[in-house]
Amino acid sequence: MKNIAIGTSDLQASDVSLGCMRIAGMDAPAVDELVAAAWDSGITIFDHADIYGGGKCEEVFAASVRRLGLDRSRMILQSKCGIRQGFFDFSKEHILRSVDGILSRLRTDYLDILLLHRPDALVEPEEVAEAFVQLQDAGKVRAFGVSNHNPGQIELLQASLPMKLHVNQLQFSVAHTGMVDAGLNVNMHNENGINRDGGVLDYCRLKGITVQPWSPFQHGFFAGAFIGDPDFAELNRALDEVAAAYGVSATTIAIAWILRHPARMQPVVGTTKPQRVRDSARASDIAITREEWYAIYRAAGNVLP
Numbered sequence: 001m002k003n004i005a006i007g008t009s010d011l012q013a014s015d016v017s018l019g020c021m022r023i024a025g026m027d028a029p030a031v032d033e034l035v036a037a038a039w040d041s042g043i044t045i046f047d048h049a050d051i052y053g054g055g056k057c058e059e060v061f062a063a064s065v066r067r068l069g070l071d072r073s074r075m076i077l078q079s080k081c082g083i084r085q086g087f088f089d090f091s092k093e094h095i096l097r098s099v100d101g102i103l104s105r106l107r108t109d110y111l112d113i114l115l116l117h118r119p120d121a122l123v124e125p126e127e128v129a130e131a132f133v134q135l136q137d138a139g140k141v142r143a144f145g146v147s148n149h150n151p152g153q154i155e156l157l158q159a160s161l162p163m164k165l166h167v168n169q170l171q172f173s174v175a176h177t178g179m180v181d182a183g184l185n186v187n188m189h190n191e192n193g194i195n196r197d198g199g200v201l202d203y204c205r206l207k208g209i210t211v212q213p214w215s216p217f218q219h220g221f222f223a224g225a226f227i228g229d230p231d232f233a234e235l236n237r238a239l240d241e242v243a244a245a246y247g248v249s250a251t252t253i254a255i256a257w258i259l260r261h262p263a264r265m266q267p268v269v270g271t272t273k274p275q276r277v278r279d280s281a282r283a284s285d286i287a288i289t290r291e292e293w294y295a296i297y298r299a300a301g302n303v304l305p
């Protein structure tokens with residue numbers, strides 16, 4: 001398992017992350033098996049949010065870490081705040097209150113990385129700065145980032161922040177390729193040519209921001225996994241063909257496809273199955289070829305100009 005730097009910070013973590021959004025309803029042995037599978041595969045970064053399972057995901061994860069006796073100091077714990085019931089809230093008061101809740105549910109004194117979950121139209125960057133400075137000075141958060149933000153929104157925040165934003169978590173998978181489509185279809189009158197994110201992938205590369213693809217096995221907005229879905233027959237054929245060439249599963253190749261991109265992205269896998277976690281981690285050691293990368297991209301229904 002490879003480690004990468006988180007943005008330009010001094011934090012290092014595995015290049016595959018375990019997302020803990022779906023673990024709230026699992027019983028303790030199943031959570032232990034999942035977390036142990038990740039840890040034993042070399043995964044050191046765990047992604048949370050205060051809203052996952054209404055806070056339950058952070059609690060069951062922390063209980064599992066305690067039962068398994070995992071070394072907190074070797075672990076990168078990341079969580080997010082800013083989404084509330086029916087609105088977004090980047091106010092200073094809400095950010096500070098959220099982090100206290102996260103720390104107590106995760107049973108830890110500090111969070112390695114805090115992300116602002118989804119852009120708040122009413123954001124006041126100076127307030128965010130005050131909250132972040134307070135959290136950093138109190139030793140409650142080591143590094144900061146955002147999620148689902150475009151370049152302009154990051155610039156707006158960054159202009160008021162004394163610290164750098166190191167992470168941007170964004171949806172990306174072989175069946176959700178918006179971040180590369182527009183760049184491949186510059187100035188063309190087709191659907192893929194529409195720039196929906198302000199060139200966020202190139203922006204993050206330029207700024208040394210780690211992009212963390214969420215839902216790496218999903219298509220649509222939580223519409224389901226594309227692996228094994230007959231609606232994605234051609235994509236599955238391509239994944240299986242490349243998987244056979246490397247002697248691994250299609251799950252591994254779906255993650256290897258993301259890792260092959262030179263932006264050095266850090267996919268956040270949300271499976272609750274230990275074997276799929278192990279398969280995902282295996283992708284870290286596989287470098288598919290340029291031809292294979294494009295063949296999979298085309299098999300997902302994308303036409304190159």
Ligand SMILES: NC(=O)c1ccc[n+]([C@@H]2O[C@H](COP(=O)([O-])OP(=O)(O)OC[C@H]3O[C@@H](n4cnc5c(N)ncnc54)[C@H](OP(=O)(O)O)[C@@H]3O)[C@@H](O)[C@H]2O)c1
Nearest residue numbers: 019020021047147214215216217218225227269270271272
């Ligand atoms: N920043 C954001 O706005 C945002 C949004 C969403 C998620 N996230 C983060 O990203 C993480 C991943 O998101 P996600 O869970 O939606 O992503 P995902 O890993 O793409 O999807 C996981 C889901 O797909 C299923 N799945 C995976 N591989 C499969 C296969 N081969 N066959 C059938 N089903 C398969 C899993 O079922 P099994 O459990 O049965 O394997 C699970 O239900 C979350 O845990 C969270 O940390 C962030």
